[in-house]
Amino acid sequence: MTHDLAAGVERVRDRIASAGGDPDRVRVLAVTKGFGPDAVEAALSVGLREVGENYARELLDKAEALEVEPDWHFIGRLQSNKVRQLAERVACWQSVDRASLVGEIAKRAPGARILVQVNATGEEQKGGASPMDVPDLVGRGREAGLDVAGLMAVGVFGDTAATERAFHEVVALADELSLPERSIGMTDDLELAVRAGSTMVRIGTGLF
Numbered sequence: 001m002t003h004d005l006a007a008g009v010e011r012v013r014d015r016i017a018s019a020g021g022d023p024d025r026v027r028v029l030a031v032t033k034g035f036g037p038d039a040v041e042a043a044l045s046v047g048l049r050e051v052g053e054n055y056a057r058e059l060l061d062k063a064e065a066l067e068v069e070p071d072w073h074f075i076g077r078l079q080s081n082k083v084r085q086l087a088e089r090v091a092c093w094q095s096v097d098r099a100s101l102v103g104e105i106a107k108r109a110p111g112a113r114i115l116v117q118v119n120a121t122g123e124e125q126k127g128g129a130s131p132m133d134v135p136d137l138v139g140r141g142r143e144a145g146l147d148v149a150g151l152m153a154v155g156v157f158g159d160t161a162a163t164e165r166a167f168h169e170v171v172a173l174a175d176e177l178s179l180p181e182r183s184i185g186m187t188d189d190l191e192l193a194v195r196a197g198s199t200m201v202r203i204g205t206g207l208f
């Protein structure tokens with residue numbers, strides 16, 4: 001597994017470079033949802049320190065099973081009542097999209113690092129705050145003492161033009177709000193994200 005994964009990381013770094021990004025500056029978040037603790041161990045063994053999970057239960061089970069834990073990033077839909085259990089584990093909360101969640105994280109994990117998730121594509125079923133509401137959420141996070149590091153967004157599956165528009169909007173918004181981290185780009189739209197100014201791509205199927 002480690003051997004294949006090392007090759008996968010190399011491929012991802014090559015794709016980042018081909019899209020005009022610096023592979024030493026665009027970080028790779030290894031997304032291990034659906035895989036066991038061994039995938040996380042493999043990620044750590046090839047130098048990927050940051051690992052993303054979508055589901056609270058899965059993250060907690062893997063964390064329990066591991067001797068050495070990565071820097072966990074929570075990237076899935078987050079219910080407020082899961083924050084308490086996750087608080088000791090999570091290094092970065094990437095899917096913060098409403099004021100109640102800002103409040104709960106500030107209470108359970110004071111000073112924690114968060115990203116505000118933006119829904120820049122207008123799809124109703126998708127997580128994320130509307131771009132209009134993002135400045136308020138960022139302000140609330142800062143006021144609550146959280147380390148608001150940046151924005152996160154997901155593109156539109158199968159729609160290059162809409163994804164490109166969304167990524168550019170997210171980066172412009174991050175610029176406006178002086179937020180350095182832009183977590184955009186997955187396996188299928190990595191190049192679009194890097195060209196728009198991604199600082200972190202979240203890769204699952206491209207690695208595992």
Ligand SMILES: *Cc1c(COP(=O)(O)O)cnc(C)c1O
Nearest residue numbers: 031075186187202203204205206
């Ligand atoms: C699953 C997931 C990823 C990884 O997607 P791949 O297409 O497997 O690279 C990234 N971000 C989020 C929010 C996800 O849910």
